[in-house]
Amino acid sequence: MELCLNSDGEKKLRYIDYFMHRINLLRHHKITPVVVFDGGNVPCKSTTEQDRHRRRISNREIAMAKLKEGNVSAATEFFQLVNHGVSNCLVEKIKEGVEELYKLPIEEKRKKLWRNPGEKEGFGDSGVLSDEQILDWNDEFFLFTLPVALRNPHLFPNLPLPLSESLKIYSVELAKLAMMLISQMEKILGIKSKEISKLFEDGIQGMCLHYYPPCPQPDQVSGLAPHSDAAAITILYQLNQVDGFQVNKDGMWIPVNPLPNAFLVNLGDQLEIITNGIYLSNIHRAVVNSAKERMSIVTFLNANEDCDIGPIQSLVTQQNPALYKTMTSKEYIKLMFSLNGEDINISEDSWVAHGILLCPKPNGEPQIGGGLVYGAPRATALPKLLFSHGRNRLRCSASSSSTDHVSFIKDVATSKPPQNLSQLMKMLKIRGDTIMSPGAKQGLIPIVIPLARNNSGAITALLRWPTAPPGMEMPVVEVRKHGVWLLAKNVDQLIHRILVEADTENSSENSDELFHASGDLGEKLYTKGDFAKSQISNLDVYLLKQEHFPGFARPFVFNAEVLLKVGRTSEAKDAARGALKSPWWTLGCKYEEVANIAQWDDEQIEYFKEKVSEEGKQEDLKKGKAPAQVVLDEAAFLLDLASVDGTWDECVERIAECYKEAGLNDVATFIQYTD
Ligand SMILES: O=C(O)CCC(=O)C(=O)O
Numbered sequence: 012m013e014l015c016l017n018s019d020g021e022k023k024l025r026y027i028d029y030f031m032h033r034i035n036l037l038r039h040h041k042i043t044p045v046v047v048f049d050g051g052n053v054p055c056k057s058t059t060e061q062d063r064h065r066r067r068i069s070n071r072e073i074a075m076a077k078l079k080e081g082n083v084s085a086a087t088e089f090f091q092l093v094n095h096g097v098s099n100c101l102v103e104k105i106k107e108g109v110e111e112l113y114k115l116p117i118e119e120k121r122k123k124l125w126r127n128p129g130e131k132e133g134f135g136d137s138g139v140l141s142d143e144q145i146l147d148w149n150d151e152f153f154l155f156t157l158p159v160a161l162r163n164p165h166l167f168p169n170l171p172l173p174l175s176e177s178l179k180i181y182s183v184e185l186a187k188l189a190m191m192l193i194s195q196m197e198k199i200l201g202i203k204s205k206e207i208s209k210l211f212e213d214g215i216q217g218m219c220l221h222y223y224p225p226c227p228q229p230d231q232v233s234g235l236a237p238h239s240d241a242a243a244i245t246i247l248y249q250l251n252q253v254d255g256f257q258v259n260k261d262g263m264w265i266p267v268n269p270l271p272n273a274f275l276v277n278l279g280d281q282l283e284i285i286t287n288g289i290y291l292s293n294i295h296r297a298v299v300n301s302a303k304e305r306m307s308i309v310t311f312l313n314a315n316e317d318c319d320i321g322p323i324q325s326l327v328t329q330q331n332p333a334l335y336k337t338m339t340s341k342e343y344i345k346l347m348f349s350l351n352g353e354d355i356n357i358s359e360d361s362w363v364a365h366g367i368l369l370c371p372k373p374n375g376e377p378q379i380g381g382g383l384v385y386g387a388p389r390a391t392a393l394p395k396l397l398f399s400h401g402r403n404r405l406r407c408s409a410s411s412s413s414t415d416h417v418s419f420i421k422d423v424a425t426s427k428p429p430q431n432l433s434q435l436m437k438m439l440k441i442r443g444d445t446i447m448s449p450g451a452k453q454g455l456i457p458i459v460i461p462l463a464r465n466n467s468g469a470i471t472a473l474l475r476w477p478t479a480p481p482g483m484e485m486p487v488v489e490v491r492k493h494g495v496w497l498l499a500k501n502v503d504q505l506i507h508r509i510l511v512e513a514d515t516e517n518s519s520e521n522s523d524e525l526f527h528a529s530g531d532l533g534e535k536l537y538t539k540g541d542f543a544k545s546q547i548s549n550l551d552v553y554l555l556k557q558e559h560f561p562g563f564a565r566p567f568v569f570n571a572e573v574l575l576k577v578g579r580t581s582e583a584k585d586a587a588r589g590a591l592k593s594p595w596w597t598l599g600c601k602y603e604e605v606a607n608i609a610q611w612d613d614e615q616i617e618y619f620k621e622k623v624s625e626e627g628k629q630e631d632l633k634k635g636k637a638p639a640q641v642v643l644d645e646a647a648f649l650l651d652l653a654s655v656d657g658t659w660d661e662c663v664e665r666i667a668e669c670y671k672e673a674g675l676n677d678v679a680t681f682i683q684y685t686d
């Protein structure tokens with residue numbers, strides 16, 4: 012019926028004609044029809060139905076194939092859902108209601124609908140934390156909608172009437188839809204029906220109404236900072252069909268523009284835990300634009316209050332042990348709400364009291380995975396606390412701020428974050444680089460922490476030297492296929508370099524911005540015009556007054572190349588052999604190029620391969636080498652060997668094991684980690 016009322020033109024007549032045809036047919040046969048408007052699907056021709064059926068089966072097969080490939084999340088992290096069964100009319104009413112809500116005079120909003128400090132529901136914004144914070148350009152209204160008992164008696168009745176009524180229906184419809192999605196997932200996963208869905212009977216549902224006003228400088232703000240939702244399933248409706256939602260895929264932001272009447276479905280952290288990582292929660296964000304306001308309504312479906320949240324039994328096997336801890340739903344909620352984990356005492360287990368929040372809120376409220384509670388800017392990753400011991404599944408978002416990197420460096424790379432990292436990140440952004448997720452290490456040498464990617468694809472990263480002596484600063488490198496290229500000994504040195512470069516490239520429009528972004532530190536490091544005054548003509552020579560980082564082979568290779576050019580072959584050979592004593596991934600070029608100068612064929616490679624073989628290691632042990640040293644050497648040899656072809660991913664597991672065997676569990680976890 013709603014289709015008839017809502018659709019215009021041809022469509023409307025077609026449905027009414029169809030309906031009347033049936034009635035007339037019955038009447039013709041002297042049957043008086045009783046018309047029941049049951050909201051069911053409109054029957055269609057059998058060929059259409061067969062066609063749909065075929066499509067469904069084929070989609071299912073594709074999904075199953077993806078599942079087998081272990082690629083479920085790639086296929087299903089988010090999707091747009093049409094034919095969802097929620098009536099257009101209802102969605103339209105919600106849209107009008109939300110518009111009305113946001114148009115209420117501010118006094119009225121404040122009086123009746125404001126979020127008090129410490130509360131989660133009502134109108135609020137994300138607040139300003141620091142000068143450096145990229146602001147969320149977003150007003151939001153959060154409320155609990157189901158179970159009915161959770162509805163706030165002081166808030167719900169204060170909503171404009173049509174909206175509160177529509178929300179009641181909408182919340183039930185969306186709960187049904189979410190349950191339907193979960194049942195489908197159960198089928199795809201091949202597990203018993205209800206094994207997951209029973210957790211969501213009487214599930215906690217919250218909704219967040221977002222309003223993103225147009226912003227004169229959209230690139231200076233974020234609509235909603237990158238995050239994953241803490242809920243299990245989030246159903247998003249982009250109310251006024253304005254683009255802005257983006258999902259992070261392999262470090263890139265992909266816009267998911269609204270389709271008419273389509274719901275966008277995000278998978279959240281709870282589902283990731285419950286499916287033991289088969290489905291991964293996705294990282295997404297909202298961006299704004301200068302021309303149009305944007306509105307969205309987000310419905311978060313969470314498990315009910317009385318269940319346990321952890322990997323379900325049938326998805327835990329000997330081959331696939333539990334990746335996440337199990338906790339009660341209440342504990343999960345508490346964890347999500349707790350500021351930084353320090354005040355939680357969820358179990359006797361050795362909880363780590365950090366790593367939950369990546370950016371605390373000013374009023375002391377949490378920002379973790381929004382779905383569960385409210386729509387404020389969410390932190391980004393599943394808290395470390397949720398992972399089983401020793402597993403390496405912490406995920407991190409590709410946030411555009413440096414906060415993620417700081418947390419990642421502390422928690423995953425177990426290192427000291429460089430003091431001026433945020434300035435450097437800002438400067439990289441000003442240069443036009445795209446900030447990357449710190450965990451986007453796939454395909455890269457596994458000991459780097461990516462920071463940003465430039466237009467030509469080059470990645471700037473921090474190097475987490477596995478056996479770094481305490482207090483050693485992390486060098487900044489450019490990541491290449493065969494290894495890394497040293498950019499600077501530390502973050503400050505790179506900031507210095509960028510400033511000098513900006514100063515010399517007079518044309519650089521960003522020069523002032525870069526100096527500004529470097530702040531006080533920049534002033535300390537470099538004064539505009541110094542390079543010109545120094546009368547050193549070559550920038551590299553000027554910069555390289557500072558010595559190289561020890562352990563990098565590049566200067567020796569450079570030396571060897573120069574010697575070769577001037578015909579001093581034998582000295583070149585020695586210099587190249589010297590270079591090959593350093594890690595091969597620091598050569599700055601392909602191994603073969605240096606091996607050629609060193610007049611070595613494959614003998615070095617063979618020698619290293621022998622070293623990492625069982626016999627080779629036994630021999631070393633017999634010679635009295637300490638067992639820990641044997642495995643550390645093995646890890647180093649494996650990195651060298653992988654650098655020859657750039658096949659990093661193949662050796663990651665074994666290298667991590669070596670570090671574990673040497674007692675460096677933290678290094679192992681970091682090595683294995685990828686988003
Ligand atoms: O408004 C949007 O498009 C995104 C909202 C969102 O991700 C959230 O509330 O968790």
Ligand SMILES: [Fe+2]
Nearest residue numbers: 239240295381
């Ligand atoms: Fe979200």
